[in-house]
Amino acid sequence: MSDCDRIQEWLGAWLDGELPQARSAEVKLHVEKCAACAAEKVRIQRLDAALKRALEARVSDAAFAPFWAGVRERIAQEKSPRQRVFDWMRRGVAFPRIAWGVPVAAVVLIALFSTIRPSGWFVPSNQASVESIDGHGFNVALLREAKTKTTVIWLFENQETEDENPVEPAASEQAF
Amino acid sequence: MELTERDLIRNCQKGDSAAYEELTAKYYRRVLMVILGIVHHREDAMEVAQETFYKGFRNIKSFQGGSSFYTWIYRIAVNLAIDFQRRQKRAVADSRENMDDVVVASESLGTDPYRELRDRELGERLLAAIDELTPDHKAVILMRAVEGLSYKEIGRIMGCSEGTVMSRLHYARKKLQEKLGPDL
Amino acid sequence: MRIPSSLRRASKLFSLWLIFAAPLGAAEHPAVPVQLKIGTILATNQAECLDSQLAKLKQQLEVVKYRCYRLIREESKKSSWDTNTVFEIPGGRSLVVMPYEFRNARVALKVRLLEGEKPIVDTTVRFPNKGNFLLGGPAHEGGVLILSISAAAQ
Numbered sequence: 001m002s003d004c005d006r007i008q009e010w011l012g013a014w015l016d017g018e019l020p021q022a023r024s025a026e027v028k029l030h031v032e033k034c035a036a037c038a039a040e041k042v043r044i045q046r047l048d049a050a051l052k053r054a055l056e057a058r059v060s061d062a063a064f065a066p067f068w069a070g071v072r073e074r075i076a077q078e079k080s081p082r083q084r085v086f087d088w089m090r091r092g093v094a095f096p097r098i099a100w101g102v103p104v105a106a107v108v109l110i111a112l113f114s115t116i117r118p119s120g121w122f123v124p125s126n127q128a129s130v131e132s133i134d135g136h137g138f139n140v141a142l143l144r145e146a147k148t149k150t151t152v153i154w155l156f157e158n159q160e161t162e163d164e165n166p167v168e169p170a171a172s173e174q175a176f
Numbered sequence: 177m178e179l180t181e182r183d184l185i186r187n188c189q190k191g192d193s194a195a196y197e198e199l200t201a202k203y204y205r206r207v208l209m210v211i212l213g214i215v216h217h218r219e220d221a222m223e224v225a226q227e228t229f230y231k232g233f234r235n236i237k238s239f240q241g242g243s244s245f246y247t248w249i250y251r252i253a254v255n256l257a258i259d260f261q262r263r264q265k266r267a268v269a270d271s272r273e274n275m276d277d278v279v280v281a282s283e284s285l286g287t288d289p290y291r292e293l294r295d296r297e298l299g300e301r302l303l304a305a306i307d308e309l310t311p312d313h314k315a316v317i318l319m320r321a322v323e324g325l326s327y328k329e330i331g332r333i334m335g336c337s338e339g340t341v342m343s344r345l346h347y348a349r350k351k352l353q354e355k356l357g358p359d360l
Numbered sequence: 361m362r363i364p365s366s367l368r369r370a371s372k373l374f375s376l377w378l379i380f381a382a383p384l385g386a387a388e389h390p391a392v393p394v395q396l397k398i399g400t401i402l403a404t405n406q407a408e409c410l411d412s413q414l415a416k417l418k419q420q421l422e423v424v425k426y427r428c429y430r431l432i433r434e435e436s437k438k439s440s441w442d443t444n445t446v447f448e449i450p451g452g453r454s455l456v457v458m459p460y461e462f463r464n465a466r467v468a469l470k471v472r473l474l475e476g477e478k479p480i481v482d483t484t485v486r487f488p489n490k491g492n493f494l495l496g497g498p499a500h501e502g503g504v505l506i507l508s509i510s511a512a513a514q
Contacts, residue, residue, distance in 0.1 A: 012349050013342050016320060018327045046360050047352055048321035051306070054299025055209040055322055058218070062208055064201050067226065071200060074230035075193065127198060128487030131468075136479045138497075146202040148419040152506075155473075155481055155497030 003030065007037050012044055063142035065130045127151060181245060188236045196236070200229050203246055206323065207253045213318040214257040216307045224260050228253040243332070250319065251333040258311040298359060305355035309348055316341055317348040393438045394459040394467065395512040398447045400433040403496070404503030417508055424496060424506065449507065451500050452476055459511060465489050467511045473498070489513050 007030045013019050014027040031037045128151035133140050139156040179187070179195070181202075187195035207228055212221040232249050239248055306314055315334060319325045327338040327345075334341065353360060401414065403426035410418060411431045421429050432450060439445035439459055447455040454474050461468035468486040472479055473495065485493050492510035499505075 009346060012346050013327075016327070016345075018338070018342065043353055043360050044349055047302075047349060047356070050298050050302055050360070051213075051317070051321045051352075054302050055213055055318075057299060058212060058303075059205050059208045062205060062222070064204065067204055067208075067222065068197055068200060070222070070226040071229045071233070072193070072197075074226065075233055127201065128485055128491060128493040129197070130493075131484040131486060132482070134482040136481065138480060140481060143423060144201050145420075145423045146198060148423065149491070150420040150423045151485070151487070151493040152420075152423055153481065153483055153485075153493070153495045154424070155495075 004034060004037055007031070007034070008040050011037065011041055015041065015044055061141055063140075064144040065133065065142050182241070185236065185239060185241070185245060188233070189239070193233070196229075196233050199245060203249060204229065206246070207249060209322050210250065210315070210318045211253055211257045213303070213306060213322065214254070214311055214314045215261050216303070220260065221257075224256050225253065228256055231256070243329075247325070247329050247333065250323070250325070254315050254319070254333055258315060261311045261314075298356075301356060301359065302352065305352050308355070309351060313344050313348040313351075316344040317352070320345055390462055390514060392514065393440050394462075395436065396439050396445055396447075396457050396459070397434070397436045397508075397510045397512075398449075398455060398457075399431055399508040399510075400449055401506040401508065402430045402432050402500060402503050403506050404428045404430075406502075420492075420494060420508075421506070424494070426503070428503075429506075449473070450505065451498065453480075453498065453505075455507065455509075457509065457511075459513070461486075462489070462513045467491075467513050469509070469511060471495065471509060473507075485509075487511075 007027055010019060010023060010027050011031075014024055014031075017024075019027065031041055127144065127146065127149045130142055130151065130153065133142065133153060135155060141154045141156065143152040143154060144150070145152075179198075181199070184195045184199050188199065204225060208221060208225045211224045211228070212218065215221050215224055228249065231252050235252075239245070306317070309317070312334065316330055319330045319333065320327075325333075327341040330341045331338045399414075399417070401411075401417075401421070403421070403424065405426060406428045409428040409430065410421075411429060413431045413434070414421065414429050417429075433448075435447050437445050437447070439457065441462075442458065442460050444456050444458045447457065449455050452475060456472040456474065458470040459467060460470055465488060466486050467489055468484065471481075471483050471485065473481050475498070480498065481495070483495070487493055490510070490512045492508050494506055494508055496506035497504055
Protein backbone atom coordinates (compact mmCIF):
# COMPACT_ATOMS: atom_id res chain seq x y z
CA MET A 1 0.00 0.00 0.00
CA SER A 2 1.46 3.35 -1.06
CA ASP A 3 1.68 6.35 1.25
CA CYS A 4 -1.18 8.01 -0.63
CA ASP A 5 -3.45 4.94 -0.33
CA ARG A 6 -2.81 4.85 3.41
CA ILE A 7 -3.42 8.59 3.85
CA GLN A 8 -6.59 8.49 1.73
CA GLU A 9 -7.99 5.78 4.02
CA TRP A 10 -7.78 8.33 6.83
CA LEU A 11 -8.68 11.50 4.94
CA GLY A 12 -12.39 11.40 5.77
CA ALA A 13 -11.79 10.78 9.46
CA TRP A 14 -9.17 13.53 9.46
CA LEU A 15 -11.63 16.02 7.95
CA ASP A 16 -14.19 14.91 10.50
CA GLY A 17 -11.69 15.67 13.27
CA GLU A 18 -11.80 12.07 14.48
CA LEU A 19 -8.16 11.01 14.20
CA PRO A 20 -5.76 10.81 17.14
CA GLN A 21 -3.40 13.78 17.31
CA ALA A 22 -0.28 12.06 15.99
CA ARG A 23 -2.07 10.53 13.00
CA SER A 24 -3.88 13.78 12.31
CA ALA A 25 -0.54 15.60 12.13
CA GLU A 26 0.79 12.94 9.75
CA VAL A 27 -2.19 13.33 7.40
CA LYS A 28 -2.00 17.12 7.51
CA LEU A 29 1.68 17.12 6.62
CA HIS A 30 1.11 14.73 3.73
CA VAL A 31 -1.86 16.65 2.30
CA GLU A 32 0.12 19.88 2.36
CA LYS A 33 2.77 18.29 0.15
CA CYS A 34 0.73 15.93 -2.05
CA ALA A 35 -1.48 17.39 -4.79
CA ALA A 36 -3.39 14.11 -5.36
CA CYS A 37 -4.37 13.77 -1.70
CA ALA A 38 -5.20 17.48 -1.48
CA ALA A 39 -7.57 17.02 -4.45
CA GLU A 40 -9.09 13.96 -2.78
CA LYS A 41 -9.66 16.02 0.35
CA VAL A 42 -11.57 18.64 -1.67
CA ARG A 43 -13.69 15.91 -3.29
CA ILE A 44 -14.74 14.59 0.12
CA GLN A 45 -15.62 18.11 1.29
CA ARG A 46 -17.65 18.70 -1.88
CA LEU A 47 -19.44 15.40 -1.50
CA ASP A 48 -20.51 16.12 2.07
CA ALA A 49 -21.59 19.67 1.21
CA ALA A 50 -23.52 18.56 -1.90
CA LEU A 51 -25.32 15.88 0.07
CA LYS A 52 -26.34 18.35 2.74
CA ARG A 53 -27.52 20.91 0.18
CA ALA A 54 -29.48 18.29 -1.78
CA LEU A 55 -31.37 17.11 1.28
CA GLU A 56 -31.90 20.62 2.63
CA ALA A 57 -33.47 21.62 -0.67
CA ARG A 58 -35.77 18.62 -0.57
CA VAL A 59 -37.15 19.32 2.87
CA SER A 60 -37.31 23.11 2.63
CA ASP A 61 -40.96 23.02 1.57
CA ALA A 62 -42.00 20.61 4.31
CA ALA A 63 -44.44 22.86 6.15
CA PHE A 64 -44.67 22.40 9.88
CA ALA A 65 -48.45 22.67 10.28
CA PRO A 66 -49.38 19.53 8.30
CA PHE A 67 -46.38 17.68 9.73
CA TRP A 68 -47.40 18.47 13.30
CA ALA A 69 -51.02 17.67 12.48
CA GLY A 70 -49.89 14.12 11.60
CA VAL A 71 -47.96 13.77 14.86
CA ARG A 72 -50.82 15.24 16.88
CA GLU A 73 -53.28 12.88 15.25
CA ARG A 74 -51.20 9.91 16.36
CA ILE A 75 -50.98 11.32 19.88
CA ALA A 76 -54.73 11.96 19.96
CA GLN A 77 -55.46 8.37 18.98
CA GLU A 78 -54.03 7.37 22.33
CA LYS A 79 -56.29 7.60 25.34
CA SER A 80 -55.95 10.90 27.15
CA PRO A 81 -55.12 10.87 30.88
CA ARG A 82 -58.67 12.11 31.51
CA GLN A 83 -60.09 9.21 29.50
CA ARG A 84 -57.90 6.80 31.44
CA VAL A 85 -59.27 8.19 34.73
CA PHE A 86 -62.84 7.74 33.51
CA ASP A 87 -62.02 4.19 32.42
CA TRP A 88 -60.57 3.53 35.84
CA MET A 89 -63.72 4.93 37.43
CA ARG A 90 -65.93 2.80 35.23
CA ARG A 91 -64.03 -0.24 36.39
CA GLY A 92 -64.53 1.05 39.95
CA VAL A 93 -68.33 0.86 39.49
CA ALA A 94 -68.01 -2.89 39.40
CA PHE A 95 -67.01 -2.75 43.07
CA PRO A 96 -69.98 -1.55 45.19
CA ARG A 97 -67.75 -0.28 48.00
CA ILE A 98 -66.17 2.47 45.84
CA ALA A 99 -69.13 3.18 43.59
CA TRP A 100 -69.94 6.38 45.48
CA GLY A 101 -66.53 7.73 44.49
CA VAL A 102 -67.56 7.98 40.84
CA PRO A 103 -69.83 11.07 41.02
CA VAL A 104 -67.47 12.79 43.48
CA ALA A 105 -64.44 12.17 41.26
CA ALA A 106 -66.39 13.35 38.22
CA VAL A 107 -67.32 16.61 39.96
CA VAL A 108 -63.68 17.15 41.00
CA LEU A 109 -62.36 16.41 37.53
CA ILE A 110 -64.87 18.59 35.70
CA ALA A 111 -64.25 21.45 38.10
CA LEU A 112 -60.49 21.11 37.72
CA PHE A 113 -60.56 20.97 33.94
CA SER A 114 -62.94 23.90 33.64
CA THR A 115 -61.02 26.32 35.89
CA ILE A 116 -57.34 25.43 35.69
CA ARG A 117 -56.58 26.40 32.10
CA PRO A 118 -52.87 26.97 31.73
CA SER A 119 -51.63 23.57 32.79
CA GLY A 120 -50.74 20.25 31.24
CA TRP A 121 -52.01 20.02 27.69
CA PHE A 122 -53.00 23.66 27.63
CA VAL A 123 -49.64 25.33 28.34
CA PRO A 124 -49.22 27.89 25.54
CA SER A 125 -46.40 27.78 23.03
CA ASN A 126 -44.44 31.02 22.51
CA GLN A 127 -44.63 30.78 18.72
CA ALA A 128 -47.50 31.31 16.32
CA SER A 129 -49.32 28.18 15.26
CA VAL A 130 -51.18 28.05 11.99
CA GLU A 131 -54.42 26.14 12.37
CA SER A 132 -55.59 26.29 8.77
CA ILE A 133 -54.49 27.69 5.42
CA ASP A 134 -56.46 27.79 2.21
CA GLY A 135 -54.61 29.24 -0.78
CA HIS A 136 -57.15 30.03 -3.48
CA GLY A 137 -55.22 29.00 -6.60
CA PHE A 138 -51.88 29.63 -4.90
CA ASN A 139 -49.30 27.26 -3.55
CA VAL A 140 -48.77 28.09 0.07
CA ALA A 141 -45.68 27.31 2.10
CA LEU A 142 -45.39 27.59 5.84
CA LEU A 143 -41.99 28.47 7.26
CA ARG A 144 -41.34 28.30 10.97
CA GLU A 145 -38.10 29.30 12.59
CA ALA A 146 -38.00 28.52 16.29
CA LYS A 147 -34.96 30.66 17.23
CA THR A 148 -36.57 33.95 16.22
CA LYS A 149 -40.11 32.64 16.82
CA THR A 150 -40.90 33.47 13.24
CA THR A 151 -43.89 32.05 11.41
CA VAL A 152 -44.22 32.95 7.75
CA ILE A 153 -47.06 32.04 5.42
CA TRP A 154 -45.72 32.39 1.89
CA LEU A 155 -47.81 32.50 -1.28
CA PHE A 156 -46.51 31.26 -4.63
CA GLU A 157 -48.51 32.16 -7.69
CA ASN A 158 -49.59 29.07 -9.59
CA GLN A 159 -51.12 30.08 -12.89
CA GLU A 160 -52.46 26.63 -13.86
CA THR A 161 -54.42 26.16 -10.69
CA GLU A 162 -55.50 29.73 -10.75
CA ASP A 163 -57.03 29.30 -14.18
CA GLU A 164 -58.85 26.16 -13.19
CA ASN A 165 -60.59 27.85 -10.28
CA PRO A 166 -63.25 30.38 -11.13
CA VAL A 167 -63.05 33.65 -9.28
CA GLU A 168 -64.99 33.40 -6.10
CA PRO A 169 -66.36 36.76 -5.07
CA ALA A 170 -66.40 37.37 -1.36
CA ALA A 171 -68.05 40.17 0.51
CA SER A 172 -65.47 41.79 2.75
CA GLU A 173 -67.76 41.80 5.78
CA GLN A 174 -68.66 38.15 5.45
CA ALA A 175 -67.57 36.13 8.47
CA PHE A 176 -65.26 33.35 7.40
CA MET B 177 -39.19 34.62 28.78
CA GLU B 178 -37.79 32.13 26.30
CA LEU B 179 -37.71 28.56 27.53
CA THR B 180 -34.50 26.60 27.22
CA GLU B 181 -34.51 23.18 25.61
CA ARG B 182 -34.18 21.60 29.04
CA ASP B 183 -37.28 23.52 30.24
CA LEU B 184 -39.18 22.39 27.17
CA ILE B 185 -38.22 18.77 27.79
CA ARG B 186 -39.25 19.05 31.43
CA ASN B 187 -42.62 20.47 30.36
CA CYS B 188 -43.02 17.67 27.81
CA GLN B 189 -42.37 15.13 30.53
CA LYS B 190 -45.30 16.68 32.42
CA GLY B 191 -47.48 16.03 29.36
CA ASP B 192 -47.27 19.51 27.80
CA SER B 193 -47.92 18.97 24.11
CA ALA B 194 -47.30 22.66 23.27
CA ALA B 195 -43.72 22.31 24.54
CA TYR B 196 -43.34 19.19 22.46
CA GLU B 197 -44.70 21.06 19.44
CA GLU B 198 -41.88 23.59 19.89
CA LEU B 199 -39.25 20.88 20.09
CA THR B 200 -40.72 19.22 17.02
CA ALA B 201 -40.72 22.54 15.13
CA LYS B 202 -37.05 22.93 15.95
CA TYR B 203 -35.92 19.52 14.75
CA TYR B 204 -38.45 18.12 12.30
CA ARG B 205 -36.65 19.33 9.17
CA ARG B 206 -33.29 17.95 10.27
CA VAL B 207 -34.86 14.64 11.23
CA LEU B 208 -36.76 14.58 7.95
CA MET B 209 -33.54 15.15 5.99
CA VAL B 210 -31.82 12.12 7.45
CA ILE B 211 -34.91 9.94 7.05
CA LEU B 212 -35.40 11.11 3.46
CA GLY B 213 -31.80 10.16 2.72
CA ILE B 214 -32.44 6.65 4.03
CA VAL B 215 -35.93 5.84 2.76
CA HIS B 216 -35.67 8.03 -0.36
CA HIS B 217 -39.41 8.22 -0.98
CA ARG B 218 -40.83 11.55 0.14
CA GLU B 219 -44.18 10.36 1.49
CA ASP B 220 -42.57 7.44 3.28
CA ALA B 221 -40.08 9.85 4.85
CA MET B 222 -42.89 12.08 6.12
CA GLU B 223 -44.65 9.05 7.55
CA VAL B 224 -41.52 7.77 9.30
CA ALA B 225 -40.68 11.26 10.61
CA GLN B 226 -44.16 11.69 12.08
CA GLU B 227 -43.92 8.26 13.66
CA THR B 228 -40.52 9.29 15.07
CA PHE B 229 -41.92 12.34 16.82
CA TYR B 230 -44.96 10.43 18.01
CA LYS B 231 -42.69 7.79 19.55
CA GLY B 232 -40.56 10.58 20.99
CA PHE B 233 -43.62 12.04 22.70
CA ARG B 234 -44.68 8.68 24.07
CA ASN B 235 -41.23 7.95 25.45
CA ILE B 236 -40.14 11.42 26.52
CA LYS B 237 -40.46 10.45 30.18
CA SER B 238 -37.67 7.94 29.69
CA PHE B 239 -35.36 10.66 28.34
CA GLN B 240 -32.78 11.17 31.07
CA GLY B 241 -30.82 14.03 29.53
CA GLY B 242 -27.63 11.96 29.23
CA SER B 243 -27.45 12.94 25.57
CA SER B 244 -28.90 15.90 23.71
CA PHE B 245 -32.54 15.74 22.64
CA TYR B 246 -31.63 15.63 18.98
CA THR B 247 -29.24 12.69 19.43
CA TRP B 248 -32.04 10.92 21.27
CA ILE B 249 -34.68 11.68 18.63
CA TYR B 250 -32.20 10.80 15.88
CA ARG B 251 -31.71 7.38 17.36
CA ILE B 252 -35.46 6.80 17.11
CA ALA B 253 -35.55 8.26 13.58
CA VAL B 254 -32.63 6.29 12.19
CA ASN B 255 -33.80 3.02 13.69
CA LEU B 256 -37.32 3.50 12.33
CA ALA B 257 -36.00 4.53 8.90
CA ILE B 258 -33.63 1.55 8.67
CA ASP B 259 -36.39 -0.84 9.76
CA PHE B 260 -38.74 0.73 7.24
CA GLN B 261 -36.18 0.53 4.44
CA ARG B 262 -35.49 -3.13 5.17
CA ARG B 263 -39.19 -3.91 5.07
CA GLN B 264 -39.78 -2.01 1.86
CA LYS B 265 -39.66 -3.76 -1.46
CA ARG B 266 -40.49 -0.67 -3.43
CA ALA B 267 -38.87 -0.38 -6.84
CA VAL B 268 -36.02 2.13 -7.02
CA ALA B 269 -37.43 3.68 -10.19
CA ASP B 270 -40.68 4.45 -8.42
CA SER B 271 -38.82 6.16 -5.59
CA ARG B 272 -36.81 8.36 -7.95
CA GLU B 273 -39.91 9.44 -9.75
CA ASN B 274 -41.38 10.66 -6.50
CA MET B 275 -38.27 12.54 -5.47
CA ASP B 276 -38.53 14.62 -8.63
CA ASP B 277 -42.00 15.83 -7.72
CA VAL B 278 -40.80 17.86 -4.79
CA VAL B 279 -41.36 21.58 -5.03
CA VAL B 280 -38.52 23.53 -3.50
CA ALA B 281 -40.17 26.46 -1.85
CA SER B 282 -37.10 28.29 -0.60
CA GLU B 283 -35.66 28.63 -4.12
CA SER B 284 -38.14 31.33 -4.83
CA LEU B 285 -37.13 33.30 -1.80
CA GLY B 286 -34.39 35.54 -3.08
CA THR B 287 -31.67 32.95 -3.83
CA ASP B 288 -29.44 32.52 -6.91
CA PRO B 289 -31.46 30.44 -9.42
CA TYR B 290 -28.41 29.23 -11.43
CA ARG B 291 -26.63 27.84 -8.42
CA GLU B 292 -29.85 26.20 -7.31
CA LEU B 293 -30.25 24.50 -10.70
CA ARG B 294 -26.67 23.20 -10.73
CA ASP B 295 -26.97 21.99 -7.16
CA ARG B 296 -30.26 20.35 -7.89
CA GLU B 297 -28.83 18.32 -10.78
CA LEU B 298 -25.90 17.15 -8.70
CA GLY B 299 -28.21 16.55 -5.76
CA GLU B 300 -30.48 14.32 -7.79
CA ARG B 301 -27.57 12.19 -8.97
CA LEU B 302 -26.20 12.06 -5.47
CA LEU B 303 -29.49 10.94 -3.96
CA ALA B 304 -29.86 8.29 -6.65
CA ALA B 305 -26.33 7.09 -5.82
CA ILE B 306 -26.92 7.06 -2.09
CA ASP B 307 -29.99 4.92 -2.57
CA GLU B 308 -27.72 2.10 -3.75
CA LEU B 309 -25.92 1.93 -0.42
CA THR B 310 -27.08 -0.35 2.39
CA PRO B 311 -29.28 1.33 5.05
CA ASP B 312 -26.42 1.22 7.58
CA HIS B 313 -23.99 2.93 5.21
CA LYS B 314 -26.62 5.51 4.26
CA ALA B 315 -27.41 6.31 7.87
CA VAL B 316 -23.77 6.79 8.79
CA ILE B 317 -22.92 9.19 5.97
CA LEU B 318 -26.13 11.15 6.42
CA MET B 319 -25.59 11.63 10.11
CA ARG B 320 -22.04 12.78 9.51
CA ALA B 321 -22.38 14.85 6.35
CA VAL B 322 -25.77 16.35 7.01
CA GLU B 323 -25.78 16.64 10.78
CA GLY B 324 -22.10 16.67 11.60
CA LEU B 325 -22.56 14.17 14.42
CA SER B 326 -19.38 12.79 15.99
CA TYR B 327 -18.38 9.16 15.44
CA LYS B 328 -19.15 8.55 19.10
CA GLU B 329 -22.70 9.91 18.72
CA ILE B 330 -23.23 7.97 15.49
CA GLY B 331 -21.90 4.81 17.14
CA ARG B 332 -24.29 5.31 20.04
CA ILE B 333 -27.22 5.76 17.69
CA MET B 334 -26.29 2.83 15.46
CA GLY B 335 -25.24 0.55 18.30
CA CYS B 336 -21.73 0.01 16.89
CA SER B 337 -18.15 1.01 17.66
CA GLU B 338 -16.48 4.23 16.50
CA GLY B 339 -14.14 2.08 14.40
CA THR B 340 -17.12 0.59 12.57
CA VAL B 341 -18.50 4.09 11.99
CA MET B 342 -15.17 5.15 10.51
CA SER B 343 -14.91 2.19 8.13
CA ARG B 344 -18.57 2.48 7.05
CA LEU B 345 -18.08 6.18 6.35
CA HIS B 346 -14.94 5.54 4.35
CA TYR B 347 -16.71 2.91 2.28
CA ALA B 348 -19.83 5.07 1.73
CA ARG B 349 -17.82 8.12 0.62
CA LYS B 350 -15.72 6.01 -1.71
CA LYS B 351 -18.80 4.47 -3.33
CA LEU B 352 -20.49 7.85 -3.81
CA GLN B 353 -17.34 9.36 -5.30
CA GLU B 354 -17.12 6.45 -7.75
CA LYS B 355 -20.75 6.96 -8.79
CA LEU B 356 -20.45 10.70 -9.29
CA GLY B 357 -17.05 10.57 -10.98
CA PRO B 358 -15.65 13.88 -12.22
CA ASP B 359 -18.89 15.83 -11.53
CA LEU B 360 -17.96 16.22 -7.93
CA MET C 361 -74.92 2.08 50.35
CA ARG C 362 -74.77 4.93 52.83
CA ILE C 363 -72.54 7.93 51.95
CA PRO C 364 -70.83 9.51 54.99
CA SER C 365 -72.17 13.00 55.85
CA SER C 366 -68.71 14.63 55.59
CA LEU C 367 -68.43 13.40 52.00
CA ARG C 368 -71.92 14.67 51.17
CA ARG C 369 -70.85 18.13 52.44
CA ALA C 370 -67.66 17.98 50.38
CA SER C 371 -69.66 17.03 47.27
CA LYS C 372 -71.97 20.03 47.81
CA LEU C 373 -68.96 22.37 48.14
CA PHE C 374 -67.46 21.01 44.95
CA SER C 375 -70.76 21.50 43.15
CA LEU C 376 -70.90 25.14 44.29
CA TRP C 377 -67.31 25.65 43.15
CA LEU C 378 -68.21 24.11 39.83
CA ILE C 379 -71.21 26.41 39.35
CA PHE C 380 -69.40 29.63 40.24
CA ALA C 381 -65.82 28.98 39.15
CA ALA C 382 -66.31 27.20 35.83
CA PRO C 383 -67.81 30.16 33.96
CA LEU C 384 -64.74 32.26 34.91
CA GLY C 385 -62.46 29.70 33.30
CA ALA C 386 -64.63 29.45 30.21
CA ALA C 387 -64.24 33.11 29.13
CA GLU C 388 -62.78 33.02 25.58
CA HIS C 389 -61.79 36.67 25.16
CA PRO C 390 -61.65 39.88 27.17
CA ALA C 391 -64.35 42.53 26.94
CA VAL C 392 -61.92 45.18 25.66
CA PRO C 393 -61.26 45.45 21.93
CA VAL C 394 -58.12 44.08 20.36
CA GLN C 395 -55.50 46.36 18.80
CA LEU C 396 -54.51 45.10 15.34
CA LYS C 397 -51.41 46.40 13.58
CA ILE C 398 -50.46 45.63 9.99
CA GLY C 399 -47.04 46.57 8.65
CA THR C 400 -46.69 46.29 4.88
CA ILE C 401 -43.09 45.68 3.83
CA LEU C 402 -41.68 45.67 0.31
CA ALA C 403 -38.88 43.09 0.01
CA THR C 404 -36.56 43.23 -3.00
CA ASN C 405 -33.16 41.95 -4.07
CA GLN C 406 -31.74 45.39 -4.80
CA ALA C 407 -28.85 46.80 -2.76
CA GLU C 408 -28.86 45.71 0.84
CA CYS C 409 -31.14 47.87 2.98
CA LEU C 410 -33.26 47.75 6.08
CA ASP C 411 -35.76 50.46 6.93
CA SER C 412 -34.91 51.81 10.39
CA GLN C 413 -38.56 51.30 11.41
CA LEU C 414 -38.10 47.57 10.79
CA ALA C 415 -35.17 47.08 13.18
CA LYS C 416 -37.30 45.01 15.54
CA LEU C 417 -38.37 42.72 12.71
CA LYS C 418 -34.85 42.26 11.28
CA GLN C 419 -34.32 38.69 12.49
CA GLN C 420 -37.78 37.60 11.41
CA LEU C 421 -37.37 39.13 7.96
CA GLU C 422 -34.04 37.38 7.46
CA VAL C 423 -35.93 34.09 7.35
CA VAL C 424 -37.25 34.96 3.87
CA LYS C 425 -33.79 35.75 2.43
CA TYR C 426 -34.34 39.03 0.57
CA ARG C 427 -31.72 41.77 0.56
CA CYS C 428 -33.75 44.93 1.00
CA TYR C 429 -36.79 45.62 3.20
CA ARG C 430 -38.76 48.88 3.21
CA LEU C 431 -41.82 49.64 5.31
CA ILE C 432 -44.30 51.13 2.86
CA ARG C 433 -47.38 51.31 5.05
CA GLU C 434 -48.32 50.80 8.66
CA GLU C 435 -51.84 50.83 9.97
CA SER C 436 -53.24 50.26 13.42
CA LYS C 437 -56.93 49.70 14.21
CA LYS C 438 -59.01 48.72 17.20
CA SER C 439 -61.24 45.77 16.45
CA SER C 440 -64.07 44.17 18.37
CA TRP C 441 -63.98 40.44 18.86
CA ASP C 442 -65.71 38.32 16.21
CA THR C 443 -65.80 41.31 13.88
CA ASN C 444 -64.05 41.79 10.54
CA THR C 445 -61.63 44.72 10.26
CA VAL C 446 -60.41 45.67 6.79
CA PHE C 447 -56.92 47.01 6.05
CA GLU C 448 -55.95 48.44 2.70
CA ILE C 449 -52.86 46.81 1.17
CA PRO C 450 -50.97 48.30 -1.81
CA GLY C 451 -51.72 46.88 -5.28
CA GLY C 452 -55.50 46.93 -4.92
CA ARG C 453 -55.39 44.33 -2.19
CA SER C 454 -57.05 44.22 1.18
CA LEU C 455 -56.64 42.26 4.35
CA VAL C 456 -59.64 41.24 6.42
CA VAL C 457 -58.83 40.30 10.00
CA MET C 458 -61.21 38.86 12.55
CA PRO C 459 -59.99 38.32 16.12
CA TYR C 460 -62.09 35.50 17.52
CA GLU C 461 -60.51 34.00 20.61
CA PHE C 462 -58.20 34.84 23.48
CA ARG C 463 -57.03 31.88 25.50
CA ASN C 464 -53.87 31.08 27.45
CA ALA C 465 -52.51 34.54 26.60
CA ARG C 466 -52.76 33.70 22.90
CA VAL C 467 -54.83 35.56 20.34
CA ALA C 468 -56.52 33.67 17.52
CA LEU C 469 -57.16 35.51 14.26
CA LYS C 470 -58.92 34.60 11.05
CA VAL C 471 -57.20 36.36 8.20
CA ARG C 472 -58.20 36.73 4.56
CA LEU C 473 -56.07 38.45 1.91
CA LEU C 474 -57.95 39.62 -1.16
CA GLU C 475 -56.86 40.98 -4.52
CA GLY C 476 -59.76 43.16 -5.54
CA GLU C 477 -62.65 40.90 -4.66
CA LYS C 478 -60.79 37.68 -5.23
CA PRO C 479 -59.56 35.85 -2.11
CA ILE C 480 -55.90 34.85 -2.27
CA VAL C 481 -55.54 33.12 1.05
CA ASP C 482 -57.59 32.31 4.13
CA THR C 483 -55.81 31.32 7.27
CA THR C 484 -56.40 30.85 10.96
CA VAL C 485 -53.44 31.65 13.17
CA ARG C 486 -52.99 31.62 16.93
CA PHE C 487 -50.07 33.47 18.47
CA PRO C 488 -48.94 34.97 21.79
CA ASN C 489 -50.59 38.24 22.81
CA LYS C 490 -48.63 41.19 21.33
CA GLY C 491 -46.83 38.76 19.02
CA ASN C 492 -46.97 38.59 15.25
CA PHE C 493 -46.68 36.43 12.17
CA LEU C 494 -45.69 37.21 8.59
CA LEU C 495 -47.75 36.72 5.45
CA GLY C 496 -45.79 37.25 2.25
CA GLY C 497 -45.42 36.49 -1.41
CA PRO C 498 -47.68 38.78 -3.50
CA ALA C 499 -45.64 40.51 -6.22
CA HIS C 500 -45.35 44.31 -6.00
CA GLU C 501 -43.12 46.86 -7.76
CA GLY C 502 -40.28 44.49 -8.62
CA GLY C 503 -40.35 42.76 -5.29
CA VAL C 504 -42.78 41.05 -2.98
CA LEU C 505 -45.00 42.25 -0.19
CA ILE C 506 -44.62 40.93 3.32
CA LEU C 507 -47.30 41.72 5.86
CA SER C 508 -46.45 41.69 9.54
CA ILE C 509 -49.73 41.01 11.34
CA SER C 510 -49.78 41.62 15.06
CA ALA C 511 -52.44 41.85 17.75
CA ALA C 512 -52.55 43.08 21.33
CA ALA C 513 -55.56 41.96 23.34
CA GLN C 514 -54.88 43.70 26.66
